[in-house]
Amino acid sequence: MSTSTAELLKGAAELFPGEVVTQAHVRHLDLPAGAGRFALITLDNGLDHTKPTTFGPQSLANLSAAIDQVEKEASDGTVVGVGITGKPFIFAVGADLKGVELLKRHEDALAIGRGGHEVFKRLAALAVPTFAYYNGAAMGGGVEIGLHCRYRTVSAALPAFSLPEVFLGLVPGWGGCTLLPNLIGADRAVSVVIENSLNQNKQLKGAQVHELGIADAIFEGADFLERSLVWTASVLKGELSVVRAEVDRGEAWDRAVERGRQIADSKVHGAAPAAYRALDIIAAAKDGDLQAGFDAEDRALADLIMGGELRSGIYAFNLVQRRAKRPAGAPDKALARPVTKVGVVGAGLMASQLALLFLRRLEVPVVLTDIDQERVDKGVGYVHGEIDKLLLKSRINQDKANRLKGLVSGVLDKAEGFSDADFIIEAVFEEMGVKQKVFAEVEAVAPAHAILATNTSSLSVSEMASKLKNPERVVGFHFFNPVAILPLLEIVRGERTDDASLATAFGVAKKLKKSAVLVKDAPAFVVNRILTRFMGEIQNVIDEGTPVEVAERAVEPLGLPMSPLVLLELVGPAIGLHVSETLHGAFPDRFTVSRNLAAVVEAGKRGFYVYDSGRPELDPEVAALLTQGDVVLTEERTRDRVLDAVAQEIGLMLDEGVVAEAQDIDLCLLTGAGWPFHLGGITPYLDREGVSERVNGKRFLAPGVASVPA
Secondary structure (H helix, E strand, O other), rough: HHHHOOOHHHHHOOOOOOOOEEEEEEEEEEEEOOEEEEEEEEEEEEOOOOOOOOOHHHHHHHHHHHHHHHHHHOOOOOOEEEEEOOOOOOEEEEOHHHHHHOOOHHHHHHHHHHHHHHHHHHOOOOOEEEEEOOEEEEOOOOHHHOOOOOOOEEEOOOOOOOHHHHHOOOOOOOOOOHHHHEEEEEEEEHHHHHHHHHHHOOOOOOHHHHHOOOEEEEEOOHHHHHHHHHHHHHHHOOOOOOOOOOOOHHHHHHHHHHHHHHHHHHOOOOOOOOOHHHHHHHHHHHHHHHHHHHHOOOOOOOOHHOOOHHHHHHHHHHHOOOOOOOOOOOOHHHOOOOOOOOOEEEOOOHHHHHHHHHHHHHHHOEEOOOOOOHHHHEEEEEEEEHHHHHHOOOOOOOHHHHHHHEEEEEEEEHHHHHHHOOEEOEEEEEEHHHHHHHHHHHHHHHOOEEEEEEOOOOOOOOHHOOOOOOOEEEEEEOOOOOOOOOEEEEEEEEEOOHHHHHHHHHHHHOOOOOEEEEEOOOOOOOEEEEEEHHHHHHHHHHHHHHOHHHHHHHHHHHOOOOOOHHHHHHHOOOHHHHHHHHHHHHHHOOOOOOHHHHHHHHOOOOOOOEEOOOOEEEEEHHHHHOOOOOOOOHHHHHHHOOOOOOOOHHHHHHHHHOOOOOHHHHHHHHHHOOHHHHOOOOHHHHHHOHHHHHOOOOOOOOOOOOOOOO
């Protein structure tokens, strides 16, 4: 290791207290078929697979020290090759983000980029061929260290492989933007670096890594390393020649970069810089000047580390990975009761989705009821059909499919279906009288210990339980559509819900693999209240006279997953109107009921747009329904009004104690509404843009939380 690299890493290590240090163990072995002595570096932090291997400064220093050893052995001819692999199930998952969020100065951020490059480049410079064996999960810097090797193999069992940096607000800064397009071509690199990352951090499987040309060979997981070493021996002896597709450095490269820009525009609308910085580096990598690319990566990494989007991205990542696993305010899990049978009231689409989820995750009997046999049969049929789809995709085997189908049933008689159920959830029409009637019927036949859960999106859980003999066992259990995809579960404590019922609800949520947030029984809870205020202000502006397209474009700089009116179409205008009416009843001074939305619903329209041209255009029939005033706002003024409204509502929700902290608001928007990581949910963005202080006189989060420390 050079003195400058050692000093760089030593200085960086002082800024990273508490680093989980990765060791780089060197062992020697004789390759098969007399191919020679080989040095194998294994990356291992000494913990099991639930604590993946990462690269902080000390970890990089350890790797550099291991390279010192094999560098000497390669130079004096005592080894014929060098390989690198990981501990069981994990190759390596990149930089240690816990340290990155502590950095305060641009020069310190620059040192992190340069330190990784300086160490990784030494692998490429060794006097003997180098091999990366992707034995398990590989992300970020874990992928990039392998790109610095001459050859790569991948396990067919590898579950997750990605360059997720753009998703978090960074660029692949240790070679990913430069080396990957030079290896597999710009178009495929754009798919990995930009498209997959902005598609909710989509992961590649081992077979896809091989198909893309990132890995030169693929072997089954059971004997992956042994097979990789046999393959290595064949390569070193010249018996096997690795042939890679030629990279097109002509117009195809430019078209790929332009495709990447279109993807970035469609996802973040210019609101977050990371994707565009990555694309600039990929574009420049066309000439094959690797060092220039590495230098550009260092600069981009440092600039982004010192920017608000990355800090928000890390904050969001920590919420989803940590806070979601330890919900604030959840009772002692020891109070939770076992759930050995689940009842679902209703057999419509939402109820059927819930039945399928409970069935797959809990693997206990699930029984649906409804008002007639046709509905019941349709609900059970839906579940059976989805199980068949899983079987066709080889997600489950025939035995499991048969077992799951045997566990789901439907009956008309609630007494027959629910007399031995431990957890019963209703998913019927969103009307208080209907839900109270259902719960009265269920309470009459269910065991005394059974939890009565409601999937209501906006109605009072306390009022729903008020006429029951045992209201303490009623809990809100609000899922988000599509149930199988969105992770959030708002768990609502009614005025009389007891700790045992609440603990059981949280225990079930964990088994369902949902991110549960404890919510006070307040109108529309968290996500629907914020989205209704957000969309309501857009509708107010339209009603007052601002053109629809101006109102829609106004919030594009947030980089939301879809525009407000497209979201309304997904939710359903009738549901949106119902929730706005509920909230108008509770808070008439802040929530309005749009006359134009009411007209759209009355006309039976499914949304504001038609898609005849392949993109959304205002439906002429809807345009004819709209009645507008003469107040026309600019995009900027519209955006200010919308953000001010959201900041005000969040401030009031925190004052009311709807959730424990602003972090829970952000966790709900990230996991229930798909709001982007670069916003941190929403409160970091409102703080960063000065909206929080303008509206509420204070920030939502302390300086240094989701922002650069002072």
